[in-house]
Amino acid sequence: MSEKGSRGERNLFEEITLPHVDDVFRFALGLTRNRAQAEDLVQDTFLKAFKAFDRFRAGSNAKSWLFRICKNHFIDLYREKARRPHHSSAVEELAVDSPRRSIEVFERDGIENEETFLDLFGDEVNRYLLELPEPFRKALLLCDLEGLSYGEISEVLDVPIGTVRSRISRGRAFLKERLVNYAHELGYGRE
């Protein structure tokens, strides 16, 4: 790596990290729930990342590296208020009714094509995502929206990988149940 603070090092840093500014902002907003604080947190995150760039492993996922820095800095900043990751078993409980009805809207036969399927659900996805308890929502969004691996999510959220696995599958089961009911109300699928 080139000399500290040199143009070459800065270019390389920017090339690797700046494509993730929007992702880091979304992640920061999820932590702070305040746009102004999220903006400050993003700036601090990139500054810290730049200072620690010599510790970045080439070839590893820059996005999850930035998320980790962002989360750690958030905890430092708001230590008293910060909700450190829960490990209690209660939070892992998520009631999902096992769907007795076999509505196949989500499965092979229920979908004409992808476009129709996506058009079917608009704001409902977000409505149900918000109903999802936060630990589940975070794991699911990091996986499906941000494309992080279970291992990376485990590092970002400070929870064991088994917990990540369980939160993702339970989170999806919860969403599926809600969306199936919704689709059924619209007259899709069959019992």
Add this chain to the structure above:
Amino acid sequence: MKDCMRYRERLHEWVDGELEGSFSEEVDTHVSLCPKCADAAKAVEHIKLLVKTKAQRPRVPEDLEARVRQSIAIEAGRQRSYPRWTGRKMLPFAIAAAFLFVLLSSFNHFFPGQNQDLHAMVSTHVFDSHLRSVNGEASPEWRFDGSEKMAAFMAKELGTEVRLFDLDRLQDCIGETATLQGVSFEQCGDLRIAKVFYLLGREPLSFFVSPSSPGEIDGLQCAMEGRNLAVFCCPSESVCYYFATSREPEEFQKIFQDCFFPQK
């Protein structure tokens, strides 16, 4: 199929590409043979797709990336400027602009309090223009070897007296070499501002000289405070000197007084 339960509970991992090689292949085979498990896998994929495409992405401030770039540019400049100043932290880039000034002990300060709008406009201009220097995106239009010739040229162009600093005296205080490069002139509204380029060590820096009308006398002023960069102005009888710095205001003022206005 009797194995269905065994595979079914791993379908999320399978869809997410989290399964190891041989077991992943086992699931591949099973899903291709078992319609029920294929449906279950499809359902997982579709929920994943829905979240990916429909989850609300909050609007990101348009200038956020630019601001992040700016912070990094400032930090990069700071990293290059730190070494070699013994006993205390090295001055960051622009602050050292003041090295070049001859600000005489009889120096009279004034603050252009009569024209705050103009002052704010110049500060903003200085802030942006300085960043271009730090980023190496600007170079002097007129090059000079000596400060006297350059001061005379600036005075003529700005139509007012300009004095530059005693480099030797400053070097004793700071312990860093400053090399004068040259000057450019920039237009800020109706005002013609001189931008002085110099090197601190090898770091390209700049400071600014703006002709301004006399106002109240109030010493060194913090004219604009950004998140990572502040602009200070130091009015004299005939011009106002502007410096952009990443130091804390109190720290800058102290260094400025210690090194540029040593008490007799």
